[in-house]
Amino acid sequence: MDRVRHKRNYDLHSWTGVCLGMFLYVVCFSGSIALFYHEVLSWEDPNKRIELPAEPVPFNATFTEWVDELSETGDIEFLNYTFPTVHEPYYRGFAHQHLESDEPGGEEQHVNHFVHWHPETLEVLPIQEDGMARWLFDFHRDLMWPTQLGGRTVGRALVGVAGVILMLSIISGIIAHTKIREEFFTLRYLRSVRLKWQDTHKVLGLWGTPFYAMIALTGAVLGIVTILAPIAALLAFKGDQQALIEAVVGQPPEPVGVQAIMLSADEVAKMRHPETGAEPWYVVTHNWGDEGAVLDVYYKPESKLFIAEGVSISGVTGEPVYSATTATNTPGNRLVGAIAPLHYGTYGGIALKALYFLLGISLAVITAFGTMMWIERRLHGNEGNRSPGFYRGLSRLNVGVSTGIVLATCGLLVHHTLYSGAEASRLMWTGWTYFGLWFAAIGYAFFRKDEYRATMEVLLASGAALILASILNMAMMGHTIWSGLWGDGHAPTAWVDVSLIGLGIATIAIAGALPKKRAEKARRVRSEAEPIPAE
Amino acid sequence: MSPILIGTLAVLAVGIVAATWKAPRLTSVLVWALVATIFSSSALVLALPGKFSENALFVTVAVPFIWACYQFWCYWDASKWRVAGGLIAISIVGGVVIYLIEPPV
Numbered sequence: 115m116d117r118v119r120h121k122r123n124y125d126l127h128s129w130t131g132v133c134l135g136m137f138l139y140v141v142c143f144s145g146s147i148a149l150f151y152h153e154v155l156s157w158e159d160p161n162k163r164i165e166l167p168a169e170p171v172p173f174n175a176t177f178t179e180w181v182d183e184l185s186e187t188g189d190i191e192f193l194n195y196t197f198p199t200v201h202e203p204y205y206r207g208f209a210h211q212h213l214e215s216d217e218p219g220g221e222e223q224h225v226n227h228f229v230h231w232h233p234e235t236l237e238v239l240p241i242q243e244d245g246m247a248r249w250l251f252d253f254h255r256d257l258m259w260p261t262q263l264g265g266r267t268v269g270r271a272l273v274g275v276a277g278v279i280l281m282l283s284i285i286s287g288i289i290a291h292t293k294i295r296e297e298f299f300t301l302r303y304l305r306s307v308r309l310k311w312q313d314t315h316k317v318l319g320l321w322g323t324p325f326y327a328m329i330a331l332t333g334a335v336l337g338i339v340t341i342l343a344p345i346a347a348l349l350a351f352k353g354d355q356q357a358l359i360e361a362v363v364g365q366p367p368e369p370v371g372v373q374a375i376m377l378s379a380d381e382v383a384k385m386r387h388p389e390t391g392a393e394p395w396y397v398v399t400h401n402w403g404d405e406g407a408v409l410d411v412y413y414k415p416e417s418k419l420f421i422a423e424g425v426s427i428s429g430v431t432g433e434p435v436y437s438a439t440t441a442t443n444t445p446g447n448r449l450v451g452a453i454a455p456l457h458y459g460t461y462g463g464i465a466l467k468a469l470y471f472l473l474g475i476s477l478a479v480i481t482a483f484g485t486m487m488w489i490e491r492r493l494h495g496n497e498g499n500r501s502p503g504f505y506r507g508l509s510r511l512n513v514g515v516s517t518g519i520v521l522a523t524c525g526l527l528v529h530h531t532l533y534s535g536a537e538a539s540r541l542m543w544t545g546w547t548y549f550g551l552w553f554a555a556i557g558y559a560f561f562r563k564d565e566y567r568a569t570m571e572v573l574l575a576s577g578a579a580l581i582l583a584s585i586l587n588m589a590m591m592g593h594t595i596w597s598g599l600w601g602d603g604h605a606p607t608a609w610v611d612v613s614l615i616g617l618g619i620a621t622i623a624i625a626g627a628l629p630k631k632r633a634e635k636a637r638r639v640r641s642e643a644e645p646i647p648a649e
Numbered sequence: 650m651s652p653i654l655i656g657t658l659a660v661l662a663v664g665i666v667a668a669t670w671k672a673p674r675l676t677s678v679l680v681w682a683l684v685a686t687i688f689s690s691s692a693l694v695l696a697l698p699g700k701f702s703e704n705a706l707f708v709t710v711a712v713p714f715i716w717a718c719y720q721f722w723c724y725w726d727a728s729k730w731r732v733a734g735g736l737i738a739i740s741i742v743g744g745v746v747i748y749l750i751e752p753p754v
Contacts, residue, residue, distance in 0.1 A: 118727065119725065119727065122725075123724060124723050125724070126721070126724040128736055195710050198713070232654070246707065274713070276715060278713050278716050278717050279719075280715060281714065281717040282717045282720050282721055285717065285721050286721065286724070329712075331713060331714065334716075334717075335709065335710055335712070335713055336715030338712065338713060338716075339709055340688060340710070340714050342686070342690070342716075343705070343709045346686055346687050346690040346691040346708070346712070347691070347694065347705055348696065349687065349688070349691040349747055350691045350692075350694050350695050350747060350752055351752045352747075354752075357752065359754075361702060361752065361753055362702045362705055363699070364702075397719050444703055444706075445703065445707075446703040446704075446705075446706030447706060448703065449706060449707065450706045450709060453710065618720060646681075
């Protein structure tokens with residue numbers, strides 16, 4: 115590769131990293147946390163700490179009664195039910211109603227109804243409103259983008275753009291490496307700060323490339339597909355959205371207009387998948403109460419690289435019927451269906467998620483190191499033409515953003531255990547706490563005027579918050595790790611506590627091992643500075 | 650179409666033309682790579698043999714990769730005008746294909 119092209123490629127790698135490095139860091143770090151959404155659910159909500167019974171009691175009568183009561187208040191547009199699973203060990207009903215206003219010209223209302231039933235007693239379980247787990251998961255998925263600025267779709271597309279930038283960064287990064295074989299095994303930890311960061315950036319980047327490329331592509335698909343795919347498809351259909359939906363998704367089942375008694379949910383619970391023998395997971399209903407009703411019964415897939423495998427049956431007789439919504443056994447559907455499990459590591463057990471977590475954190479560390487190197491070269495090297503104050507400010511912002519999101523995430527766990535406000539406001543206060551802690555860390559990085567100390571102290575606070583959250587949760591909910599793992603307590607919750615304490619100790623240990631100050635402080639003049647080694 | 654919308658679009662178009670003239674490589678990375686991605690993806694969905702829904706699913710997965718490749722091309726190619734011209738040409742060819750091929754009924 116000629117020198118000019120190499121420089122341009124290197125510039126591209128630097129600028130994608132510097133302009134969007136902090137954003138990439140946020141997406142990578144929040145993604146590593148979002149992996150454990152299901153595991154955190156029962157830790158978050160004591161009502162979900164239920165042992166999954168071997169034989170849940172029949173629940174059709176209870177479910178039908180609930181649907182009948184809802185139907186009296188208005189038409190149900192969407193209805194589904196879920197059978198008890200390990201992560202959500204209760205029956206779950208969901209209905210969406212579209213209510214017309216009684217007054218002429220009044221506003222229509224869209225109302226969602228959720229209900230959880232105990233798998234053995236069928237009593238209605240209290241539902242805790244969305245809070246910490248939802249926030250941590252959705253912040254990665256769509257940045258909790260406010261409705262006033264375009265809503266979650268915009269946020270999701272922005273996260274998708276981060277995936278594209280990461281892909282671009284990976285391509286240009288690989289090409290920038292002219293001595294890949296040597297760089298795979300070069301880690302000079304006892305030399306200068308810059309070399310230490312540079313080698314860590316390169317070694318982690320090179321060894322993790324297959325994972326990072328996969329996570330970038332799947333993340334980009336999950337994100338920008340929400341905006342770009344509809345635009346591209348709509349262009350192909352010259353703007354005819356209805357024709358587009360019919361061509362891609364197919365026609366939904368039509369109602370017959372004759373009332374009929376629905377197939378019992380308890381009968382559906384016994385229907386094993388015709389090929390894999392898997393037990394039903396959840397059921398999506400079409401035209402409930404009509405003779406033309408269709409039930410899409412979804413099963414945990416045999417091939418784990420798929421979210422769910424569906425089979426459509428008549429909602430009255432239980433006979434298999436064709437439905438475009440479940441006829442997804444095509445190469446294209448298999449490919450697209452594999453994207454989310456690949457991205458979130460749901461196709462393996464908890465060990466795979468732990469590996470994803472480590473690789474995800476390492477990707478965050480790479481992006482942070484990339485930005486730090488770029489600043490370091492300008493603050494203590496011979497590159498850049500801005501004032502030292504500018505680069506110092508950038509360095510503090512980088513430290514504040516990078517450590518602030520760690521503190522905000524750990525602080526949310528404490529906030530959750532101490533929250534005593536209204537359920538309806540839970541998510542709002544979760545957001546305020548999250549951003550409050552994050553901005554406080556950024557402010558602290560500027561106020562402390564020492565990036566090394568600020569990093570260490572914010573990480574210490576984060577580690578302490580993790581341990582405190584676990585202790586508070588045990589004290590307030592009346593359980594212990596011992597009873598969860600060896601007694602009659604809830605084992606998954608105890609494992610979360612063990613993980614939090616372990617991570618807390620690890621974070622404190624890492625903070626303690628960080629250098630307290632930079633070896634050389636003064637900015638050298640250009641003529642004295644040693645040449646910066648090329649990538 | 651309302652005059653406000655026409656005015657907004659006209660300002661946007663003039664802005665993109667001016668930006669392309671002033672900084673072709675940067676505008677190509679930010680704007681033309683995206684436009685070319687949308688048009689070429691649409692054209693691919695229509696032009697590829699096979700069922701439309703299957704093509705749409707495969708192209709969906711390819712869209713981010715196509716976008717990243719176009720952006721990378723902007724920095725790989727030595728001539729800044731060849732990249733901008735190439736991406737605009739891809740968009741035009743994509744538009745012609747979309748215009749000529751009827752979507753499936």
